[in-house]
Amino acid sequence: MKILVADDDPQLVRALRITLSAHGYEVVAAPDGAAAVTLAAAERPDIVMLDLGMPRLDGVGVIHALRGWTTAPIIVVSGRTGSADKVEALDAGADDFVTKPFQIDELLARLRALSRRVSASPGEPVVSFGDVQVDLAAKAVTRAGALVHLTPTEWQILEFLARNPGTLVTRQALLKDIWGTEQITDTGYLRLYLSQLRKKLEADPARPVHLLTEAGMGYRLVLDA
Known part of the structure; x- marks a missing residue:
């Protein structure tokens, strides 16, 4: 499974690349928002992990750009803790929000959950x-x-x-x-x-x-x- 990591902190990106690769993920990385949009179009990642405060294009802008053509799960990993930032990211189309600093076990659990795509069985009901x-x-x-x-x-x-x-x-x-x-x-x-x-x-x-x-x-x- 391929994950796009978009963050302007090279040390964090390096650590995530090592950790995620060790758990079987293929990692591609972008240092800013504009690069993230370009790389996502080229690489078609299964999951996108991004920060909100990136140069050239912030995280919410990236989410809006990606949601124009992909439904791939997006998880925001950010140091911003205000509920307004979380709501804005979720409204833009993010699927999850993890606050820095984070526990790697929790992040991995959330990635596993986002990667599950279970096909529904035919004949299931409509609930109104x-x-x-x-x-x-x-x-x-x-x-x-x-x-x-x-x-x-x-x-x-x-x-x-x-x-x-x-x-x-x-x-x-x-x-x-x-x-x-x-x-x-x-x-x-x-x-x-x-x-x-x-x-x-x-x-x-x-x-x-x-x-x-x-x-x-x-x-x-x-x-x-």
């Missing part, structure tokens, strides 16, 4: 709530008949909830399903992704009636509200 339809076979979501773009991680969360409608899904179960381990500390990523899903699928995201949070426990998809 409000004006939203979730086609589990086609891995497609529509709202009032219009196609809704979800990132791969947003889809995984929604799919997990849609397969368990009305049931409390714990944070631990979601973390294990999406990132492959319960050991990853939930530092707000699930809340952030649920917020994004509500913006896209709820009539009033501030007062959700379908994608509900059970305080201290997890989340629940309510079909008939």
